[in-house]
Amino acid sequence: MAENSSLFQLSDNLSVLSDDSKPPDTGLGRYFSNTTHTIFDEIVPSANQEAIQKPSVSASPRPAFDSFLTCTPANNFHDDSILENSEQVSDHVTASDVHRDAWIPSDQTRKVLASIATSTPGSNFPDRENLTMPGLTLQGDLTDAIKEASIHFLGEDENIHRNVLTVSDVTQDERGLRNLIQAGCYRAAINLTGRLLGIYGQGFGKINYPSKHTPHSLQLWFTRLALLAKLKHVEVLENESKPFGNLDKPDMFFTFYPELYGTKPGSMACFAFRLLLAEIPAYCNKPKLALDNLYKVLATVRQIVKNLKMGLGEDGGRDGGHLKFTTTERDDAIRLWIGRQSRVLISIVNCALTLKNYILAVDILEALSENNDWSLEQKQILKSAIGRVLLLLGDVSAAEKQFAVGKDVSTARELTDRGLMAVAQNAFQEAYSCFKKASTLEPANIMLINNMAVCLLYNGQLQAAVHLLESAVIRNPSKGLQEALLLNICTLYELHTTHSMQPKLHLLRQLNRYKGDAIGVQCLKLTL
Template sequence: MAGNNATALKSNNEDVEIGEIDMNRYFNNAPSTIFSDIVVRKNPDFFDTQSHSTNQVSDYNPLSDGASTSSFFNADVLQASTASLLDTVVDRVEHSALSDTHRDTWIPSEHTRKILRSIATSAAGASHLERENLTMPGLAVQGDMPDLIKNASIHFLGEDENIHRNVRTASDVTQDERGLRNLIQAGCYRAAVNLSGRLLSIYAQGYGKINQPSKHTPHSLQLWYTRLSLLAKLRQMDVLESESKPFGNLDKPDMYFTFYPELYGTRPGSMASFAFRLLLAEIPSYYGKPKQALDNLYKLLATVNRIIANFQAGFNGEGTHAKISESDQRDALKLWTARKSRILISVINCAISMRNYILAIEILENLCNLPDWTAEQIGILRSAIGRVHLFLGDVSAAEKFFVRSNKEEKTTSIRELVDSGLMAVAQNAFQEAYSYFQSASAMDPSNVMLINNMAVCLLYTGQLRTAVWLFESVVNRNPLKSLQEPILLNMCTSYELHTTHCKQPKLHLLRQLNRYKGDAMDIQCLKLAM
């Protein structure tokens, strides 16, 4: 029930090693090192639908004009089985045995290249850089982020309720990346932000250190990547903007290995991961500047295209005539082509947030024309195009893309049932939509998103009591999975519509949050006046 941001679908991969890795999977339960892509967006990623056991739900607004379907198609309403689309492809290639030299490739600006060349040809310690050529990050806030669920529980339910709160803080885990990983896996994102601040202070990049010179390592940059990803996940936009700005586009000389010859010798490449570059490019869209984010993404895309062209020509990624084996060339092209596709996914998300649906459709169609997609992936891409057409209100165009990919198959996939449900919603046929979502839910009973879709359809058809019962049943059946902001916001709005005595059921939800969830939830979804 958030605003009409028309973005959707999100990805979850996992990490494996320091380097080019994905922290998304932190938000699954996969093991790995701390550093991996948290794919973060103010709204879920258009391509990050979890397939069957998704832990995301739709952002619907049952209070909006029933004649308008745009509010219905918010956030994860576009979910199908897209999690496997690009994210598993990119993840698999990212964690291949490709040489770090090719994985860390980046093309510096000419200004930065000259400085790095000067450092390489100077005597150790002889070069001195002006401050404007240094990256000087630091924490923008002092002290720890509070546990808002704990505070609200004490406020509304009394001190005694606090004995049921069993949530880790930054001090309850090891003060290293293992502790950070444990906090993230437990859903304690605020505590993880607090711990990241402590760890960054070791690098002289703590509070008050913005615009103060300090040394960087791949480890410190991955800590920053993790912290900024968490801040975006928690929607701490002011802090996110302040702390991300010192990094610029990660092109200052001290972002490259050759800036530190005493540590890395002549090792080429960027210390900052590609995932960090992508995150920084997207961040302006989180605080209301999608056009700036779009410009950033296209600049990123231009560099990646140059790197791909260099590998295709038999050079290394930077374009020098270093010898590269055929197998390395093939693997490098796979990696950077996958990264290019990931940038295009971000461009689509950004275009949709700007309501530039024509651009989104154009890029999706171009993606469809790329080789090596499986039939299932092509079906998912076409489904995504159809859903963007629904944003445009073009039901007939959408229907062409929702045609079943294999008509000989007797069974219908969950994605196809969801597509049919969305088509019904677009035509205000909410009872029919309910039937499609119900069929999909029968195939995947653990999919919370489908239950939410069904409940919202019931709200639109005036079956308020049944909708409330359905919301409550899914939360009571699996509180750990079902207690999510969009579900809770929809539930609390339903309570307000259902009865004037809605405070007690809201307090019951707060009690469940206090007992089952970490510290990441925004309690405003309960609509309780403090």
């Protein structure tokens, strides 16, 4: 049920330190990041990071520990934003658009772009095979499932208490899109992206119809696909992402539109969009294909780093290379792309975990940990991540060496590591004590409360486990009402009593009053 939150929190921290974009929040944030400073930069501001939690629904018949189930791409590594400042300094502040937008096109795409650059404006008409022609496959708007379930089970009167934003309540622009996402109204946000993309001639039924692209339209697509991934609308996600391929068509580059951008080099699509497209097959139960895609992205990134270190431009050319870049600019560019390289490697770790290839995951994390540029805290995060993957592998002794947990345990991470070690040794009372101590240091950490409840369950204290989870929801509904926790508590209700319907309906009432439209009501295990 509750997926590998603890392990994944650590790993996405690595993503933060390595990525070129804004710090990921909880899966969504990483995709709402931008490689250039645009109107979307604050789409998920860091102040709201804790408010957006990952959905985590499984068919598992029993509650589970956060960090012990298999990773699924839609529930990717989480982030505590501890590396936010250093990450932003390394990209947004120092790296120029020239470096952030850079990419190496294929030979065929390079030839088409060169032909356009040497032709009289308006005289070059590329073949359809050289065009990216996306469109919506979803006709109409997504509905608010929480509202529908509340009316069905609780009656029309309950709808009075439903006070969430809809697509019609916000401005029909990027500001409205930001407001919807910040409010946790992801379905409404998807609806708004559909309306805005329709302005570009890329609405419903427009797949395979030529249309012009801009950084703005591509950012809308990036946001839409990230939302679809977050909500696990797999079929729509797969169909709407296909036209983009690997973002290598000529019309994905600025030089395809000389009348608009002149000779400006680089890709109009941000790097995070490129990474998302590479990962999408894993959301669609095709992790091996995603792994292949990610290694292709990694190969290009490594070539870019190599070119920069040789004094060339990112694409290997001298025009715009060392003749124009200062030493400081080049050093910044190298740091940027080495960071992106680490980010791709973390995505590969995610895929490896999905495939249960724990050896590959450990190998990559160990290679990352050998980088001398990490701070002490970052190195500790890496070691902890390695230890937790080793626990998934079942190698308790090797994990213990990575954790290196001594007598003086002072941080929540160290206490969590000790707790996970105790779980692996079936010492649930000791694990409970560790998670409880960690929870006093991080009282808002729902993952720790969930783990405490599962420890109580395995110690035969079912009623205490139910009470603990219920208290987390009552104490802070906006944070406690998460799919992982709701699924676990509803499972405990079913174990606790044959009359589980009423407490489930109470949770539905809480969802209706306190949450947006992003949570899937199936986590309440109600039969519609």
